[in-house]
Amino acid sequence: MRNRPTLCRASPKACPSGPPAPSGVSLGLLFILVTGSFLSYWGLKKRKLLKMKEEFFIQNGGLLLQQRFASQGIDATSKIFTAEELEKATNKYDESQILGRGGSGIVYKGVLPGRRVVAIKKSKVVDESQVEQFINEITILSQINHRNVVKLLGCCLETQVPLLVYEFISNGTLFHRINSQSSPHPLPWEHQLRIAAETAGVLAYLHSAASLPIIHGDIKSSNILLDDKYTAKVSDFGASRYVPSDQTRITTIVRGTAGYLDPEYLHTSELTEKSDVYSFGVVLAELLTRERPVPFTRSQGQRNFAYYFAVLVDDGRLLQQMEPQIVMEAGAEQIYAVAQLANRCLNLKGDERPTMREVAGELERLGRFREQQQLIQQNIEEVKHLPGDATCQTMKNVELSSQFSLEDHLLSSMELPR
Incomplete structure (x- = not known):
């Protein structure tokens, strides 16, 4: 029994002081397990996010919107924004980006790629009646082309509440x-x-x-x-x-x-x-x-x-x-x-x-x-600077035309019945 320590000192390999060092195969296996777990977690999270977006899309009337666009020959994909795009455009919906608040929601100022400034309307709460209003607005505005109507650029349906994206109008209401x-x-x-x-x-x-x-x-x-x-x-x-x-x-x-x-x-x-x-x-x-x-x-x-x-x-x-x-x-x-x-x-x-x-x-x-x-008044001011008799005669002509009353103007502009 007394000779065993001597043997260990003489041959250290025969009496190791701790657990064996991991081999290259063990390290590789550990790396694969950790990476696989991470990818599995990330994939599961991504699938949950996609499922949630699909649920929001349906909740916000996306299927109804697709049907209406299809019946009217409108390309829906050209009018759809992602949640990430609009979040980035508004700096995560920062308070400083708010343009106005209303009964139905909040309007944010946003900047899209290419420095295009837009107004993003974010609804407060969504119920069935509001979804109908929301889809109504999109389908109607998609068909209106008038210089005095605010242009609807698109929408986002994959968030908890729907978002509408309009052209930005600079001077308020x-x-x-x-x-x-x-x-x-x-x-x-x-x-x-x-x-x-x-x-x-x-x-x-x-x-x-x-x-x-x-x-x-x-x-x-x-x-x-x-x-x-x-x-x-x-x-x-x-x-x-x-x-x-x-x-x-x-x-x-x-x-x-x-x-x-x-x-x-x-x-x-x-x-x-x-x-x-x-x-x-x-x-x-x-x-x-x-x-x-x-x-x-x-x-x-x-x-x-x-x-x-x-x-x-x-x-x-x-x-x-x-x-x-x-x-x-x-x-x-x-x-x-x-x-x-x-x-x-x-x-x-x-x-x-x-x-x-x-x-x-x-x-x-x-x-x-x-x-x-206004044109007549401008002519009067100009005529005042004409020399001699020309001023008097021209002033009389201008004054005669200025006596044409508003009532006469309205009557003369109206079409007579045939």
Whole structure:
């Protein structure tokens, strides 16, 4: 027994001090096991993510959208964004990227590859009714090609809530421009008249020039965007409806915004083109008065904005309610022409309201008349600098042409019945 330690000292290999060192084969096997486990975990995670995206796609109405696109011959793949693309574009939906918040969701500013700036609308909650609105908006906007309608660039359906991607409009909403405390000065009358005419032109196009007539269903100043040149861009077609060729009205759940809703639609649930006319009349009155039409912002006796506006016009108090700068720019005659048009749009009986085509035509004529008056005024200023007798005779001719009244202009512009 005493000789064993001596033997170990003499031959250390015969008495190793610890476990045997791993061989190259063992290390390779360990590496394969670790790598395999990692790849298996990664593959499982990827499959779960893909399955979740597929579930969101179905939940957000993706199959319905594909069916509608296929029936209309639209390439759906050209309008689909990935969740990763939009997350990167918004810096993971950072608070600093928020352009605005609404009842249905939040709008973010995003930058796509190539430095293309877009607006990304992210819904708050999705239920069945909102999915229908969402799909509605995509299918309708995919078929509209109008310079005064916000372009829909695409959507993303593989996130928990659906995302819509629009062209970016730089100057905010008409509502913000009218009501913001940071914009104490009103829009020049020239801009107001043009914005009104452009918006009316869009509605006239939807009602009578689109392949299938479309009722917007939610016209309001916050759905009219302004670009850097104050060109109007109509947005938010979630409540819009196609009108079948054999019908003039659609029975539906009442959707819209308090203060802008057509009273007939509110009581009957029947949406018509004249519902858009009423809402547009509210926007015209809002432009003139710079007052919010929403009922709870007004005193008890003035809750009905249409009635309140009609009283202002009938009592001759509208000019007192308006910005002095606008009264000077436009003149009482043109202001009251627009006000009377607004009152016609706000008629309680839909059948007695004008069509949007008639409204757009009248606003365009008012705009042309204003341009003519400005040209005449410019000529007067230039003539004042002519020498001698030429000044007197030319001034008489210019003054005669300037006596052409707004009423005469409107009458002469209208087509006579055949």
